[in-house]
Amino acid sequence: MKFRTLFLGALVAAVGVTGIAVQKAAYAAEQFFPMLVYRTGPYAPSGIPVANGFRDYYTLLNKRDGGINGVTVTFEECETKYNTKLGVECYEKLKKNSAGAKATLFNPFSTGITYQLIPKATVDEIPILSMGYGRTAAADGRYFPWVFNFPTTYWSQASAFIKYVSRQEGGWDKLKGVKIAHVYHNSAYGKEANPTLTALAKIYGIKLTLLAVDHPGQEQKATWLQIRRLKPDWVFMSGWGVMNSVAIKEANAINFPMDHFVGNWWSGSEGDVIPAGKGSIGYKSAAFHGAGANWKIHQDIIKHVYGGDAAKAKANNLGEVLYNRTLVNAMYGSEAVRTAMAKYGNKPMTGEQIRWGLENLDVTEKRLGELGMKGMLLPIKISCADHETSGPIIIQQWDGTKWNIVSKWIKPMREIVRPMVEKAAKAYAKENNITPRSC
Amino acid sequence: MFYRETGQFKTNYQKDQQVFPIAQDRVFVALLLIVAFGVVPFVANEYWLQAILIPFLIFSLAAVGLNLLTGYAGQVSLGTGAFMAVGAYATYKITTNIPEINIIIVFLLSGGIAALVGILFGLPSLRIKGFYLAVATLAAQFFILWLFNKVGWFYNDNPSGTITAPPRTLFGIMISGPRATAEVRYFVALIFLVGFTIVAKNIVRGRIGRSWMAIRDMDIAAEIIGIEPLKTKLMAFAVSSFYCGVAGALSVFVWLGSAETEAFDIFLSFQILFMIIIGGLGSIMGSIVGAAFITLVPIFLTNAPALFGLPISTDLSKHIEEIVFGGLIVYLLIVEPHGFARLWQIGKEKLRQWPFPY
Numbered sequence: 141m142k143f144r145t146l147f148l149g150a151l152v153a154a155v156g157v158t159g160i161a162v163q164k165a166a167y168a169a170e171q172f173f174p175m176l177v178y179r180t181g182p183y184a185p186s187g188i189p190v191a192n193g194f195r196d197y198y199t200l201l202n203k204r205d206g207g208i209n210g211v212t213v214t215f216e217e218c219e220t221k222y223n224t225k226l227g228v229e230c231y232e233k234l235k236k237n238s239a240g241a242k243a244t245l246f247n248p249f250s251t252g253i254t255y256q257l258i259p260k261a262t263v264d265e266i267p268i269l270s271m272g273y274g275r276t277a278a279a280d281g282r283y284f285p286w287v288f289n290f291p292t293t294y295w296s297q298a299s300a301f302i303k304y305v306s307r308q309e310g311g312w313d314k315l316k317g318v319k320i321a322h323v324y325h326n327s328a329y330g331k332e333a334n335p336t337l338t339a340l341a342k343i344y345g346i347k348l349t350l351l352a353v354d355h356p357g358q359e360q361k362a363t364w365l366q367i368r369r370l371k372p373d374w375v376f377m378s379g380w381g382v383m384n385s386v387a388i389k390e391a392n393a394i395n396f397p398m399d400h401f402v403g404n405w406w407s408g409s410e411g412d413v414i415p416a417g418k419g420s421i422g423y424k425s426a427a428f429h430g431a432g433a434n435w436k437i438h439q440d441i442i443k444h445v446y447g448g449d450a451a452k453a454k455a456n457n458l459g460e461v462l463y464n465r466t467l468v469n470a471m472y473g474s475e476a477v478r479t480a481m482a483k484y485g486n487k488p489m490t491g492e493q494i495r496w497g498l499e500n501l502d503v504t505e506k507r508l509g510e511l512g513m514k515g516m517l518l519p520i521k522i523s524c525a526d527h528e529t530s531g532p533i534i535i536q537q538w539d540g541t542k543w544n545i546v547s548k549w550i551k552p553m554r555e556i557v558r559p560m561v562e563k564a565a566k567a568y569a570k571e572n573n574i575t576p577r578s579c
Numbered sequence: 580m581f582y583r584e585t586g587q588f589k590t591n592y593q594k595d596q597q598v599f600p601i602a603q604d605r606v607f608v609a610l611l612l613i614v615a616f617g618v619v620p621f622v623a624n625e626y627w628l629q630a631i632l633i634p635f636l637i638f639s640l641a642a643v644g645l646n647l648l649t650g651y652a653g654q655v656s657l658g659t660g661a662f663m664a665v666g667a668y669a670t671y672k673i674t675t676n677i678p679e680i681n682i683i684i685v686f687l688l689s690g691g692i693a694a695l696v697g698i699l700f701g702l703p704s705l706r707i708k709g710f711y712l713a714v715a716t717l718a719a720q721f722f723i724l725w726l727f728n729k730v731g732w733f734y735n736d737n738p739s740g741t742i743t744a745p746p747r748t749l750f751g752i753m754i755s756g757p758r759a760t761a762e763v764r765y766f767v768a769l770i771f772l773v774g775f776t777i778v779a780k781n782i783v784r785g786r787i788g789r790s791w792m793a794i795r796d797m798d799i800a801a802e803i804i805g806i807e808p809l810k811t812k813l814m815a816f817a818v819s820s821f822y823c824g825v826a827g828a829l830s831v832f833v834w835l836g837s838a839e840t841e842a843f844d845i846f847l848s849f850q851i852l853f854m855i856i857i858g859g860l861g862s863i864m865g866s867i868v869g870a871a872f873i874t875l876v877p878i879f880l881t882n883a884p885a886l887f888g889l890p891i892s893t894d895l896s897k898h899i900e901e902i903v904f905g906g907l908i909v910y911l912l913i914v915e916p917h918g919f920a921r922l923w924q925i926g927k928e929k930l931r932q933w934p935f936p937y
Contacts, residue, residue, distance in 0.1 A: 179892075179893055184894075217893040219894065219896070219897045221897070224839075224842055225634070228629075228834075228836075229878070232629045232630040233630065235626075255839075256837055259743070259744075259756070259836050259837070260836060263757045263758055275739065326728060328740060331739050331740050332739060334738065352728070564738060567737065568743075572756070573745070
């Protein structure tokens, strides 16, 4: 009885003091990068390499360069479990860190959370860099000044995938009657590619089937039974987390030809193919940067972050596709800060200044060389109106031990995608009373 | 000593029948309301309001709604998430198509639509009970979410299937949409919760509530003394779904800002069911305390290691949170199977006999 009373009392008291500790110290000279991560739950296979990539790159910036132009980089993680509600809580928590430094920019790494944060971040004046995910319509910078989704979007990717299929089939005219199935995560993320695929299917006479897989994607027997009946020529997948490896196993179980099974760029990392073992050999996926740990940046990370311990770095996902992607993402973010500093001086940058930096970001071939990423990705230049740049994609294929590039850079069909983006942005603006700025 | 009704004489029936017959209770509730309205919004920072208190208020409203159905009328429901989704999507549809209607009225209209859906899915309750009814409401949960995911009309055919809260005002103050301040959102949620809690408290004290409890305790006996099961059970479903619908609408328009069906999945239904089980079935106050427990304790547990300066990685602290929280629920249900409401009652009795409780 006594213990019970004490225990419950302590619990109530403890809950009461939770928020009181959020104290504001003096404003520190730091550039604070918030990290919305998911190291637990069904999306952890995708979330862990992402979180490690960000952490290692920010650590590298401090250890190798002494921060960004002398301004120390700080970062803090908040676990979202890929859940939109927890994502909102984390956003509110990390808008400012405990030292009072305002967040530089948010990389939600979740389309659902990005959707939540777009209106909030616009009001709070914090840029969102949803690199290759999130709301595709945000590519129209006139309506979405605070949101960036370069180098390329789901819609561009879907069009590039159709282009890839047309090349494999031997020309645009051969697309007529080709059966394509889109296996997608039944969420805002998975649905993103559907409008583009549907529009292109109409133009080229493709027989498109849309197959939804419910969250979290561990149960896909019914979906793949449908595919077995349908016998599509190509399967395109928009999956994430545990859904990817389950889909590859199921495709294997129905003997679907792996080289005709193409994932989008979120469905093609080591964590997705390794659980399926030998069965995943031949599986393809899209990407917009190279895989592997053979670039100078990886040597730098091993040297400066892991103190030369290559095995430990590998255990922390070094060189995996998603790890490399986060390096690219973290690089874009820090380069935007650098761009802003070139204009506003070497001090911690504010939201508006970073937004300017992102909008005027120009990562050249030469700069990529300096960053140790030469040949890993293409140069990029952002503009006020175009927050996407319709960057090209490549197709990579898993050979059982590593990902190999099997295509040239494929340019998306901008002439089809861009009008759709502008239309969607306009519809969003109408619904939310947004007046576009002129670019 | 302090909590004793000695000397508080009731001289008329009205006084005898008031909600809080003991003067100390009235003072306590009044103080609570003064703090909630007059102190909290001016002291709490944005993180507290936006990430902790607003969801707590909204979940409390949903929990009160479910408690009317499960705690008072005895009908187990696992469709709470779906009824909340109905409220949210109805609000979205109405306010985007007819923006002229005031958003508060839209919330209430959407509650009405949720009530109609609740009646529809409450029909099986006339023939089945207990676990079997739970399965029937589970069907509602899956069917409604599937419908909202599948049919583009419900989300105005936008490519992602996400509904977004457009900016809406009341008396010139922005109460929905991204530019509404956290304080205003808090007030909206609080006013809805307080208003509907008073209504709920009075429903359960009156004829309707008594007929619900009669049905819950023994439906055959209730029928014999003249309570119509059809009307009573469907009324419970309607009122409960109304509450859940309004809570769902608030959760998108006042709290989250945008949502997809995933936000209303089966886990939400379970979460709200846990709230009323831990808070206490058949207790309005229990629903609110249960909601506080389920929403606040995990946030506390996640932040606790950092609070005490322990350098624990994010994933480990999340896992610890889940383990400790699960353990706490089990512990609580072992020491007090009837939830916080019963604990409160015991505490009150002990206080009366203080300083010599037995």
